[in-house]
Amino acid sequence: MREFGYERAFDVSGAVALLGSDPEARFLGGGTNLVDLMKAGVERPALLVDVRDLPLGGVEFTDGGGLRFGATVTNSDLAAHPEVRRRCPALAQSLLAGASGQLRNMATVGGNLLQRTRCGYFTDINKPCNKRSPGSGCPAVEGEHHNHAILGASAHCIATHPSDMAVALAAFDAVISYETADGPGELPISEFYPPVGDTPHIETALPPGALITAVTLPPSPVTAHSRYRKVRERASYAFAIGSIAAALDVRDGVVREVRLALGAVASRPWRARTAERVLIGGPASAEAFAAAADAELAAAEPLAENGYKVTLMRNLVVAVLTELTEEGSR
């Protein structure tokens, strides 16, 4: 394989400086995705800057009941944190639904957000892919796409975002903090992953050379009554074919607050704002949940082999919101 440089950073400014503006340099977190991509030749970095020893491993509480966790917290530690489990069970569940125990022990929050799609055309350098090689085409549109996007895709790319955690973060309006040579910045998760459009190779709105430092979940009581459910083709160690992060507050049979994000349906975690609007102030019934799901999925543009995802997501929305309603009324 290609020889590459390896540097370990011990403070954030040092890490940012080491990476500099080198387009061939990459930050290395747990390496659970980047190292695979290097073996496959998809990533060929000249330099890896190891950020695991940065002082970004904390989980803290913000004023008013929010949650802030550092970029190098491992997926295992975040999922096991008692306050995460109490204040935002959907987040803990999303993390535990991902990968395997060994991978979660290595994988970091920052790396999880930045993982690349597992589209089989993207990971094979002998095949065209607009994301990996802009302008080369998207063979998935006419080829294998039974687990590709039904929402927000374009003719240039129909790949899905693979993260489970990011779906929960999208439901709960997470804010992503980063550091650059020019100083710190923030992005709400709704702006973190840009629409795919004709630039599928641009996967985040981070400025060049930026290092993710932390993720903040704003205070929101509804997140305590939340759930993540993932559907996959085997019981473990598989990416979702559909997933949902949901939180629900029902009083007197009326939906007071609802958060809904869908996974494995788009190039980014899909916040179901249309469905949320339909639900707010209405009855918490299976019919209403189905109508909300239909409203959200009206925009779906399924291809030959992934139309089942419309049925699947509709069923998931109804099932998970019904479960949350039943549990909330106990």
Next chain:
Amino acid sequence: MTTTTGVAAATGAVGSAHTRVEGRDKVTGAARYSGEVPFAGLTHGWLVLSTVARGRILSVEAGPVLAMPGVLTVLHHGNAPHVETDYLGMLGRPNPIVGLFQHDRVPFAGWPVALVVAETSEQAREAAEALVVQYDGEPHDVAFHSGRSDAYTPQDTPMVRAETEKGNLEAQLGSSAVVVDAEYTTPEEHHNPLEPHAATARWDGGRLDVIDSNQGSSWVASELAQLFSLAPASVRVRSEHVGGAFGSKGLSPHQVAAVMATTVLRRPVRVVLTRRQMFSLIGYRSPTAQRIRLGADADGRLRAFDHQAHSLTSSVHEFVESSAVLGRVMYDADAHHTLHRIVRLDVPTPTWMRAPGEAPGSFALESALDELAEKCGIDPIALRVRNEPETGPVSGLPFSSRNLLACFEEGARRFGWADRDPRPGLRREGRWLLGTGTAAATYPSGVGPSTAAVTAEADGTFTVRINAADIGTGARTAMVLVAADALEVGPDRVRVRIADSDLGPAMIAGGSTGTRSWAWAVTLAAKELRERLSPGGGIPPEGITARSNTAGAIGALTEQERHSFGAQFAEVAVDVDTGEVRVRRLLGIYAAGTIVNPLTARSQFIGGMTWGLSMALHEEAIRDLASGGHVGADLAGYHFASNADVPLIEADWVEDPVPGDPVGIKGIGEIGIVGVAAAIANAVWHATGVRHRELPIRPDRVLRAADEARRRATGGARSA
């Protein structure tokens, strides 16, 4: 959790549980696999595979690569030494893929076009990935389906009889009260042993010395000798430890590449395949499309039996996935027809993969039996009892032993089958629909000639030499037990040497023949030795050695139907919202002759059953029509059961004496997988009321099928 039950035989080494003799070495890492054995001056070869699915190599631009750090040579069709592929080996003509770099034709994506050799593995890989190969690509055709007009009936071979026929099929179908006529499909499946294929070759004192990972060192040595026109005695192949094989570890391009390169460089050369390379270089199971027609009387007695199995092969070599052989053993009918058809496509040549033929064939046939039971309104086990044949349905020969019904009886008792409500779609537990299913299993009990030597050592111990291959099965340990009983000594006084072509020819570990074949040779040699050991007589320092060769005894076997049998049971849960299918428990009961080592035997049965579960729900290689190659050719993209998919598996066996058989051992390598996918598919029907005739039973297929069933039920008024 995995549990097993059963009582070990109380006497003798054979029949009682023994841990593997090399177990400590394996778990401590002391056991060296073929890619790990150190050599002074070792170099590393990396294969370069074609990126087009059909065409011609225009140029291999080796110049820039030769200038890269550490690169020693680039071998390709323009400079490679000659290899001779015009010969008949043990299993027929060699697959042309081992005729490495002999011409410029590319018959499929992933065909080996060059080997880069360098001082380190990393240098070789980097150079191989940098090597520019220009192609003149041609249109390719990789689309497999049963309706292809270019399908043909292959010639009979010693391995596969293409077609059998008796009676008037159409007439019997016409006079049947109940008919099942359905097509079943299975996808392209891959055996990817945990240990990738790896070989190290070197010239040592005028002999070619190959450290390999294979299913038969005599076999690979003989093929290499013929390919490189060497005297058989000048080739030595060893394969001490093998991390899984499943039919994939015979002669492959990696050994040929290593031998070719060491011959050119005169330094040891190691070639290890990557996971992705394994998807095109080592063979796989062909997809199948199988049509089954069963005609029966109202009580389920079969009048007509028709199994037509389509599979594919490459444009350069013929391999037939013999899915239709099952019915020649299992079920008789007044009219009986089995047929194989194949089509040549621009894809790699398939090969033997665990229970070749029987694994996909049993999915189709045992699903069809379940459909027939449903239509007749009788229990699936009762249907099989009703159609239990007296003799081989096609051959008319007697069975050496056939205890299929005992397997069903014992399995039904343990599984709780008697309490089963046969109606589908009735049992619900929260969001899960529950169902149970069963299927029969069978696999031939073959044997091959083997030689063995047993030495009485001066120190009172015994050394057994048999060129067996332990591909993870526990064969080495099994031979210790067999020899101990034959010598009437404790297993601790027996050491066994295996997996070295210098030990002399022996059967390969394949087709469930290994243990039966080797045990026979070891037993004969031990018997001969005991006759030569005089009571109270001394043993000279070099010991006393007796040898055996079973070729004559095998030739004298009477003609019989020799098979193992089994009954598979499955319970599944199907999520009504998501289409996810989860297996809750599996039970397999087998009648497989003498079980040599219950500990490792259970392991093999359970391994096979787990694979059957994978086949039912997960395994599927996706071929990309545009490029002709795979999508997701790695162990993240190619799904198989994870631990979480395998909650409770039990395997056990019934007594299965084989009257008059000189060995009594039948072989158990394949039968564990046979029938499992059908038992699971039948259970999915029982849970949901919907038949799944396409594997794997993925969530999207379950959701689609449920939608379609709903649409049919409502007269097509509603859409999905």
